[in-house]
Amino acid sequence: MRCGVVIFPGSNCDHDVYHVLKHVLEQDVLFLWHQDETIKSCELVVLPGGWSYGDYLRGGALAALSPVMAAVKRHAAAGGLVLGVCNGFQVLLEAQLLPGAMRRNARLRFECRDVHLKVERNDLPFTRHYRVGQVIRMPIAHGEGNYEDAAEALDRLEANRQVVFRYVAPDGAPDPEWNFNGSARGIAGVTNAAGNVLGLMPHPERCAEEVLGNTDGLALFRGAVEAAVKPLLAARGGAR
Amino acid sequence: MRARVTVYPRREILDPQGKAIRDALVRIGFPEVHEVRAGKCFEIELGTEDAEQAGEALAKMCKKLLANTVVEDYEIELLQEEPA
Numbered sequence: 001m002r003c004g005v006v007i008f009p010g011s012n013c014d015h016d017v018y019h020v021l022k023h024v025l026e027q028d029v030l031f032l033w034h035q036d037e038t039i040k041s042c043e044l045v046v047l048p049g050g051w052s053y054g055d056y057l058r059g060g061a062l063a064a065l066s067p068v069m070a071a072v073k074r075h076a077a078a079g080g081l082v083l084g085v086c087n088g089f090q091v092l093l094e095a096q097l098l099p100g101a102m103r104r105n106a107r108l109r110f111e112c113r114d115v116h117l118k119v120e121r122n123d124l125p126f127t128r129h130y131r132v133g134q135v136i137r138m139p140i141a142h143g144e145g146n147y148e149d150a151a152e153a154l155d156r157l158e159a160n161r162q163v164v165f166r167y168v169a170p171d172g173a174p175d176p177e178w179n180f181n182g183s184a185r186g187i188a189g190v191t192n193a194a195g196n197v198l199g200l201m202p203h204p205e206r207c208a209e210e211v212l213g214n215t216d217g218l219a220l221f222r223g224a225v226e227a228a229v230k231p232l233l234a235a236r237g238g239a240r
Numbered sequence: 241m242r243a244r245v246t247v248y249p250r251r252e253i254l255d256p257q258g259k260a261i262r263d264a265l266v267r268i269g270f271p272e273v274h275e276v277r278a279g280k281c282f283e284i285e286l287g288t289e290d291a292e293q294a295g296e297a298l299a300k301m302c303k304k305l306l307a308n309t310v311v312e313d314y315e316i317e318l319l320q321e322e323p324a
Contacts, residue, residue, distance in 0.1 A: 058308055065305065094308065101310035103249070104256045148253060148311055
């Protein structure tokens with residue numbers, strides 16, 4: 001299993017993700033540079049948080065057009081696993097690997113705090129170690145995480161079960177008070193129709209070790225790492 | 241040829257920045273302000289004098305990069321060159 005962590009100019013969670021994959025889960029990990037034309041046979045590609053290209057124009061807009069993203073798109077189309085966290089999620093939206101868009105947080109504040117997430121489905125590689133309906137805790141740190149799309153697009157997203165994580169109160173109830181960025185329908189994380197690309201605003205890499213006081217994020221990486229090989233093989237087999 | 245492209249949040253979508261600016265304008269004595277939409281403006285120099293060609297290229301630029309059409313609209317304006 002080989003994992004790649006993409007570095008854009010301005011990424012700042014790249015080493016955190018690397019650390020979790022390399023030292024906590026003991027995987028083969030390498031950094032991919034935004035100008036790389038390939039993903040160097042990585043089976044799981046992670047787009048980390050940060051401020052790619054200084055958030056110029058829109059968060060993720062310029063990173064989405066970088067050379068490495070063309071390779072990431074090919075990887076995703078072949079069924080390979082792609083995870084985008086925070087700014088990485090914004091990049092996936094701008095690259096149209098996931099539907100929707102981000103706006104400024106509704107209260108115009110940079111929100112840096114723990115949130116509670118309800119797991120909507122556990123039939124994805126990323127969520128196989130969670131239970132459906134389980135409430136997990138993860139930190140967020142962003143100014144533009146206010147997920148939005150047209151009403152009919154949101155309906156389609158729900159009908160296709162593409163909402164993976166939702167901001168909820170600690171008891172799991174939907175509550176606008178606990179939806180700090182004002183995201184439509186409390187959406188914190190979405191997947192594509194095939195379920196091999198996941199984007200979320202909260203930071204699982206910041207809660208993946210006992211020493212950090214919270215390990216709720218580790219299961220997400222563990223699930224992805226365990227499953228990464230299979231879909232790729234299936235996609236290649238189908239092409240023959 | 242020069243062009244001006246303005247990009248702003250779509251009408252049906254709440255614009256938190258615009259709302260904050262509107263509230264500030266009301267606070268400093270402009271109660272007549274009902275709505276503000278905060279956007280971006282780009283001045284673009286093009287190496288063509290063909291207005292039709294320029295318009296087509298600019299529309300593509302907007303869709304591919306300058307605007308995120310999920311949440312933003314855009315307007316394209318071709319600017320008259322000052323006579324030399």
